Amino acid sequence: MEFKKFSIGNVTLYQGDALAVLSSLTEQSIGAVITDPPYASSGASALTKAIAPSKKYVQSGQKKSYPEFQGENRDQRSFCFWSTLWASECYRIAKDGAPICxxxxxRQLPTTTDYLQAGGFTFNGIVPWDKTESTRPAKGRFRAQAEYIVWGFKGRCVTEKNPVYLAGSVRARVNPKEKLHMTGKPIAVMDHIIKIVPPGETVIDPFMGSGSTGVSAINAGLSFTGIEASPEYFALAKERLIEAYKAYTEEGA
Structure with missing residues (x-):
């Protein structure tokens, strides 16, 4: 399967299918995997699974529109099998001791902890992301106020490479004005997660979306490799990461 490639400095971006790109990358060449893959979690039937992401994740009345994205319509078994495939490829290209987040x-938390381990990684824990009380209230039940970062390593953590002490949770609201993707994560969240990466390493995000992982990686002085299937989101992320890279290099000049 063909894919496009773009590079600027220590930032390399691919527009194409994640499995196709990952399988082309060199073994033991990546220092960390940080990614926000499609959840494929909304809806319990084939009919509701087939609904477009914009119908699942965008609140009614919201004026801002986003491009659709792929991978949301898999059933539970195919989601787990597919996720194990890309996790296995990430394991192959990751260096020994590389973290994954x-x-x-x-809904998909149990499956995520399973496919992470099925792909070969050691499962070390879960970081809750508290989206604050700004999330939509739910009458008679608890707010869906948290998402989760499942994390681990290829093998064991080599603490000498990155002797940091990181908080086990992160609290940050989603600001709709800053969002460039309908499920985009705040930079404040990504800045916290990126701290697990040892200095001088390359971070890969196989589901780059609008490039938030890349922005945090660049700002932390890390190399970044991003993969995105959607041409619309790839173009958006490319422009955003070029700006981030130029701003970082100009500040360091």
């Missing part, structure tokens, strides 16, 4: 919602 994968976002999930509450």
């Amino acid at each position: 994968v976002f999930s919602d509450w």
Whole structure:
């Protein structure tokens, strides 16, 4: 399967299918995996699974529109099998001791902890992301106020490479004015997660979306490799990461 490639400095971006791109990358070449894959979690039937992401994740009355994205319509078994495939490829290209952090919602949390381990990684824990009370209230039940970062390593953590002490949770609201993707994560959240990456390493995000992982990686002085299937989101992320890279290099000049 063909894919496009763009590079600027230590930032490399691919527009194409994640599995196709990952399978082309060199073994033991990546220092960390940080990604927010499609959750494929809304809806319990084939009919509701087929609904477009914009119908699942965009609140009614919201004026801002976003491009659709792929991978949301898999059933539970195919989601787990597909996720194991890309996690296995990430394991192959990751260096020994490389951390992995994968976002999930509450529905797919058990499956995410499973496919992470099925892909070969050691499962070390879960970081809750508290989206604050700004999330939509739910009458008679609890707010869906949290998402989760499932994390681990390829093998064991080599603490000498990155002797940091990180908080086990993060609290940050979603600001609609800053969002460039309908499920985009705040930079404040990504800045916290990126701290697990040892200095000088390359971070890969196989589901780059609007490039938030890349922005945090660049600002932390890390190399970044991003993959995105959607041409619309790839173009958006490319422009955003070019700006971030130029701003970072100009500040360091």
